[in-house]
Amino acid sequence: MTEGFLPFPPAATAGQALAEVDTPALLLDLDAFERNLARMQAAADAAGVHLRPHAKAHKCPAVALAQMARGAVGVCCQKASEALPFLLAGVRDVHVSNELASPLKARALAQWARQARLSVCVDDAAQVDTLAEATREAGSSLDVLVEIDIGQGRCGVADAAAVQRLLQRLAPHPQLSFAGLQAYQGGLQHLRSRAERREQALRAAARAGEVVTALENAGVRCATVTGGGTGSVEWDLESGVYTELQPGSYAFMDRDYADNEAGALRFEHALFVATRVMSTAAGTHAVVDAGLKSLTLECGLPVLWPADGALAYTQANDEHGLVAGAPLPALGSLLRLVPGHCDPTFNLHDEIVAFRGERVEAVWPVAARGLSR
Amino acid sequence: MTEGFLPFPPAATAGQALAEVDTPALLLDLDAFERNLARMQAAADAAGVHLRPHAKAHKCPAVALAQMARGAVGVCCQKASEALPFLLAGVRDVHVSNELASPLKARALAQWARQARLSVCVDDAAQVDTLAEATREAGSSLDVLVEIDIGQGRCGVADAAAVQRLLQRLAPHPQLSFAGLQAYQGGLQHLRSRAERREQALRAAARAGEVVTALENAGVRCATVTGGGTGSVEWDLESGVYTELQPGSYAFMDRDYADNEAGALRFEHALFVATRVMSTAAGTHAVVDAGLKSLTLECGLPVLWPADGALAYTQANDEHGLVAGAPLPALGSLLRLVPGHCDPTFNLHDEIVAFRGERVEAVWPVAARGLSR
Numbered sequence: 001m002t003e004g005f006l007p008f009p010p011a012a013t014a015g016q017a018l019a020e021v022d023t024p025a026l027l028l029d030l031d032a033f034e035r036n037l038a039r040m041q042a043a044a045d046a047a048g049v050h051l052r053p054h055a056k057a058h059k060c061p062a063v064a065l066a067q068m069a070r071g072a073v074g075v076c077c078q079k080a081s082e083a084l085p086f087l088l089a090g091v092r093d094v095h096v097s098n099e100l101a102s103p104l105k106a107r108a109l110a111q112w113a114r115q116a117r118l119s120v121c122v123d124d125a126a127q128v129d130t131l132a133e134a135t136r137e138a139g140s141s142l143d144v145l146v147e148i149d150i151g152q153g154r155c156g157v158a159d160a161a162a163v164q165r166l167l168q169r170l171a172p173h174p175q176l177s178f179a180g181l182q183a184y185q186g187g188l189q190h191l192r193s194r195a196e197r198r199e200q201a202l203r204a205a206a207r208a209g210e211v212v213t214a215l216e217n218a219g220v221r222c223a224t225v226t227g228g229g230t231g232s233v234e235w236d237l238e239s240g241v242y243t244e245l246q247p248g249s250y251a252f253m254d255r256d257y258a259d260n261e262a263g264a265l266r267f268e269h270a271l272f273v274a275t276r277v278m279s280t281a282a283g284t285h286a287v288v289d290a291g292l293k294s295l296t297l298e299c300g301l302p303v304l305w306p307a308d309g310a311l312a313y314t315q316a317n318d319e320h321g322l323v324a325g326a327p328l329p330a331l332g333s334l335l336r337l338v339p340g341h342c343d344p345t346f347n348l349h350d351e352i353v354a355f356r357g358e359r360v361e362a363v364w365p366v367a368a369r370g371l372s373r
Numbered sequence: 374m375t376e377g378f379l380p381f382p383p384a385a386t387a388g389q390a391l392a393e394v395d396t397p398a399l400l401l402d403l404d405a406f407e408r409n410l411a412r413m414q415a416a417a418d419a420a421g422v423h424l425r426p427h428a429k430a431h432k433c434p435a436v437a438l439a440q441m442a443r444g445a446v447g448v449c450c451q452k453a454s455e456a457l458p459f460l461l462a463g464v465r466d467v468h469v470s471n472e473l474a475s476p477l478k479a480r481a482l483a484q485w486a487r488q489a490r491l492s493v494c495v496d497d498a499a500q501v502d503t504l505a506e507a508t509r510e511a512g513s514s515l516d517v518l519v520e521i522d523i524g525q526g527r528c529g530v531a532d533a534a535a536v537q538r539l540l541q542r543l544a545p546h547p548q549l550s551f552a553g554l555q556a557y558q559g560g561l562q563h564l565r566s567r568a569e570r571r572e573q574a575l576r577a578a579a580r581a582g583e584v585v586t587a588l589e590n591a592g593v594r595c596a597t598v599t600g601g602g603t604g605s606v607e608w609d610l611e612s613g614v615y616t617e618l619q620p621g622s623y624a625f626m627d628r629d630y631a632d633n634e635a636g637a638l639r640f641e642h643a644l645f646v647a648t649r650v651m652s653t654a655a656g657t658h659a660v661v662d663a664g665l666k667s668l669t670l671e672c673g674l675p676v677l678w679p680a681d682g683a684l685a686y687t688q689a690n691d692e693h694g695l696v697a698g699a700p701l702p703a704l705g706s707l708l709r710l711v712p713g714h715c716d717p718t719f720n721l722h723d724e725i726v727a728f729r730g731e732r733v734e735a736v737w738p739v740a741a742r743g744l745s746r
Contacts, residue, residue: 005461006484008454009477011746022477024745056692078692079662081381088378098692101651101662101705104382104395111379123654126704147654154693155652155660162654186690278474279528281496281520281535287528289452289474292717293745297671298689316671317559318716319429319451319471319745320527331499332474343691344665347721350743370723370742372397372666372692373384 012353016360019334023276024294026349027336028252028364030356032270034066036251040233041070043265047237050244052076052095052226057248057343059368060352061089067251074117076226076246077368080105085367087116095226096120097182097246099147099155103130105373110134110142119143121182123157125169132173143179144170145224150183150207151200160214167220180224183208184246189231190299194261201232205239212241230257234265254342256299272305272336273345274353275321277329285314286328288321288335294348299341306336313337385726389733392707396649397667399722400709401625401737403729405643407439409624413606414443416638420610423617425449425468425599430621430716432741433725434462440624447490449599449619450741453478458740460489468599469493470555470619472520472528476503478746483507483515492516494555496530498542505546516552517543518597523556523580524573533587540593553597556581557619562604563672567634574605578612585614603630607638627715629672645678645709646718647726648694650702658687659701661694661708667721672714686710 011025021027044051053067056078064075064086074093077083083094092115099121100106109118113135122128122144135142146163149156157163163181170176185204191197212222228236228245236242249257252271275290295302297316304311304323311325321337329335339345346352352364384398394400417424426440429451437448437459447466450456456467465488472494473479482491486508495501495517508515519536522529530536536554543549558577564570585595601609601618609615622630625644648663668675670689677684677696684698694710702708712718719725725737 005457005488006481008457008481008744008746022475022746084378084381099651099660101649102395108379108381115378123652124704149655153655153657154690154695155654157654276474278472279496281528281530282522282526284526287472289746292669292671293720293743296665296669298665317527322527331497347666348743348745370666370721371381372721373381373395373662 010363011351012360012363014360014362018355018358018360021274021353021360023274023334024290025274025353026346026351027272027274028352028354029270029272030354030361032268033251036253036267036270037067037070039265039267040247040250041072043233043237044245045071049237049242052244052246053251054097054246054248055086055368056082057252058346059366059371060346060364061085061091061367062364063251064091065089073244079372080109081371081373082368083109083112083118085371087112092116094118097184097226099123099127100130103134106130106134107137110138110140113140113142114138117143119145119179121145121147122166123147123155125166128166128169128176131176135175141175141177144176145179145182145226147182148208148211150204151185152187160211160218163211163215164218164220180222180226181208181211182226184227184229186229189229190256190260192260194263197231197260198235201235202239205236205241209239209241230267231260234263249342252342254299255303255338255340258338269305269338271339271342273302273339275335275337277331277333277335280328280331286323288323289319290337291316291319291321293318295337295339296341296344296348298344302337302339304335305338383736384724385733385736387733387735391728391731391733394647394726394733396647396707397663398647398726399719399724400645400647401725401727402643402645403727403734405641406624409626409640409643410440410443412638412640413620413623414445416606416610417618418444422610422615425617425619426624427470427619427621428459428741429455430625431719432739432744433719433737434458434464434740435737436624437464438462446617452745453482454744454746455741456482456485456491458744460485465489467491470557470599472496472500473503476507479503479507480510483511483513486513486515487511490516492518492552494518494520495539496520496528498539501539501542501549504549508548514548514550517549518552518555518599520555521581521584523577524558525560533584533591536584536588537591537593553595553599553616554581554584556598556600557602559602562602563629563633565633567636570604570633571608574608575612578609578614582612582614603640604633607636622715625715627672628676628711628713631711642678642711644712644715646675646712648708648710650704650706650708653701653704659696661696662692663710664689664692664694666691668710668712669714669717669721671717675710675712678709678711
């Protein structure tokens with residue numbers, strides 16, 4: 001009676017049969033994942049554009065290292081705190097693709113910039129002042145990208161004149177280097193029609209191109225123009241505007257992206273949530289053990305995989321999901337779900353169970369999970 | 374260049390001014406929280422009903438200990454893995470208010486049961502067999518509650534006859550004690566009209582009462598009848614059916630529960646998400662740094678607090694929120710949001726910043742965050 005409480009066993013260990021994974025668990029099909037990485041890298045290489053995949057999607061250093069091993073130039077993070085696990089894992093080129101909401105975050109970034117290449121976005125003079133003070137104190141340098149709004153209507157300045165006002169604010173601070181522009185239009189990524197997505201992607205890229213040209217005409221060179229996403233990548237690549245792309249979801253493909261009408265550049269479902277049937281008492285449905293705390297619903301329900309149409313995940317409660325159809329799966333059955341939206345789903349899990357065929361190959365920590373500051 | 378990467382600073386430390394908290398952060402107003410705990414405990418005491426608050430709501434041992442210090446008999450957890458942080462914090466009476474989806478979970482529970490009183494639900498004979506084997510191996514005892522469906526249509530058996538079939542399955546296993554029934558109707562908790570909620574709560578309790586009576590007439594005593602929630606608690610208490618109640622949200626009050634028409638037993642907003650304005654470049658709205666990775670939307674958008682109607686949180690992206698209204702808050706402004714749904718929001722955060730007045734009093738780990746197995 002004195003031995004203490006034993007730890008709860010891990011969901012999976014390397015070498016284990018996939019069928020033995022405890023649930024709910026996040027699964028990554030390594031074969032599909034690696035094909036996705038290779039396809040995107042080949043497309044970027046063919047276009048002569050750098051690939052800087054977005055780590056906000058997965059928050060997992062092992063994923064980032066797999067992307068960089070295939071040619072990615074570094075990663076994007078969306079929050080300052082999110083960058084640290086990637087730096088600690090050896091990534092030495094991190095772009096924080098966002099404005100920082102507090103001086104504390106700028107000071108952390110400036111400290112880390114003593115040992116790595118870091119860049120960050122601004123869209124206000126006050127942000128420049130905060131970065132200047134933080135880097136002066138740390139004795140470090142940061143690359144600064146001005147974010148421009150190319151149609152999303154969220155962050156970013158409107159035009160080249162506004163960019164130039166920020167360049168004047170940057171000028172007295174040699175430790176802050178103007179590196180170029182960030183131009184991202186998230187709103188078009190999930191337009192279902194390929195024609196509509198193409199039109200809006202090219203319009204967004206054209207808007208970015210106009211700002212680049214206006215700056216060039218004023219003698220300002222944008223070494224980097226970064227943006228783009230999984231839903232627009234084919235046109236981002238052909239636009240000639242972007243020097244680097246930031247897609248994230250392509251490596252995993254959630255249900256929402258798969259609902260887009262695809263073109264020649266196709267990606268496969270590599271990410272799943274494993275779940276088990278925990279109750280069949282009702283008779284009309286099976287209850288599974290993955291609900292809102294194991295997958296997120298803002299982009300709709302998950303789908304069962306393989307998608308043979310016999311069964312559907314019809315409702316999510318916090319810790320339960322309902323599965324309907326015929327024949328209903330038996331108590332204890334292991335099912336695989338394709339999540340509706342990969343990014344916030346990764347953010348619920350501490351580990352990724354990476355498998356190949358029917359065997360667990362590795363368990364990867366989602367080390368940046370919850371790092372939202 | 375060799376000092377390593379400094380850790381990212383904590384969001385808050387005890388003694389700090391609340392205005393200095395880094396964002397996004399989960400805030401708990403201790404004065405309001407303690408009033409909520411006192412009100413619920415007093416109502417349960419007056420009715421002679423045990424209070425066993427649900428820890429799935431907050432996943433925080435410090436919250437559970439505060440509830441038990443005021444008279445709660447223990448906690449509920451919804452998953453086996455969720456129980457461990459509460460056991461490690463000294464809670465010695467944990468009810469897992471759910472069926473277990475795998476033998477691994479039963480084995481963990483059976484191990485822990487050597488040092489604590491643990492109970493768990495069943496609604497299928499196979500679950501009894503799994504618990505019997507796990508406890509036999511561990512040399513431990515578990516209390517078993519049969520879950521009955523009183524209208525939710527999720528887990529649980531239908532009637533007293535089905536309960537008795539499970540009692541026959543339990544009979545050969547002296548280490549599994551039948552402790553009574555679990556009867557929970559989650560579906561009625563958010564009916565807005567008080568009259569409608571009352572009617573359905575009393576109907577659900579009556580259904581539970583019928584099963585209890587039928588079992589009594591067959592010579593089977595239900596020592597415990599556990600269920601109920603924040604939205605139905607006043608009628609759960611007066612029903613005379615439940616021996617213990619499992620509410621969770623009353624301690625915090627999210628926007629969804631506050632939208633219910635309240636009766637005499639009222640609870641205050643104690644839980645907030647602190648966020649800062651990170652961009653005002655658009656001019657038409659402010660962008661704040663709390664989005665879908667800091668609060669969840671399945672029960673609707675958060676509201677700004679205090680709710681003076683001047684500003685509204687109108688849209689959540691993964692890491693951004695849009696705030697509209699007039700006058701727009703300035704860059705860097707600290708805002709407080711009441712989340713739409715407290716349970717999954719807690720599950721996104723590793724810490725609760727507990728404050729009193731304008732001062733941070735403590736930072737509590739959300740130790741069971743992410744423990745969904």
